[in-house]
Amino acid sequence: MAAGGFCRLPNGSVVVALELPGPAGSGTGCVRFLVVAQNRARALTRLRNLGLRAVYLRGNAAPPTPDEITAVLHHPDGLIWRTAPDAGVPEVSQELWHPIRTLLRRPAPQA
Template identity: 80%
Template sequence: MAAGGFCRLPNGRVVVALNLPSPYAGGSGSVRVLVHAQNRARALTRLRNLGLRAVYLRGNGQPPTPDEITAVLHHPDGLIWRTAPGADACAAELWRPIRSLMRAPATPR
């Protein structure tokens, strides 16, 4: 499950924002993921196809901000992430492509 929300754009498409536990932080961290898609169902399907199976959007408690919408619309993949805002997160952190989140972390030898 995830906290988040969505925003419908004038052209009918949506931007979905979700706060998810980080897949590789051992449950201690969280990330904010933005997805640009035709509709909410397709946005969630894009995330599920990447391996994030338990992703659901219930309600619209934390919709994307105008800056987040601009960021995802200007990214070629339309799927980006950064550390979720919080006490330990830097407000000026850059958005990253989803590929960098889904890569397996380096294991020490």
């Protein structure tokens, strides 16, 4: 189910795209993450440090599109996400990219 890929940029850095199942109870199906880093190992380490422990990149089946690369390069954190389009639906998504902190934010305790 997990798909991903990478693209090396002219300056030597790498943009990694990973599609993973969304968090339990979040209501999101799959989530597509984009990370920019100096190399693939550092990109995956950034995701692992955020709690996504079982993240691996095998192959280059779903590399980031030019629009995705532009989005992650223009984000100050260099780490963004949005829900992945369903199979059979065109790749064009109307959803905006979100910073990673919105996905990892814990809900406020109920009083």
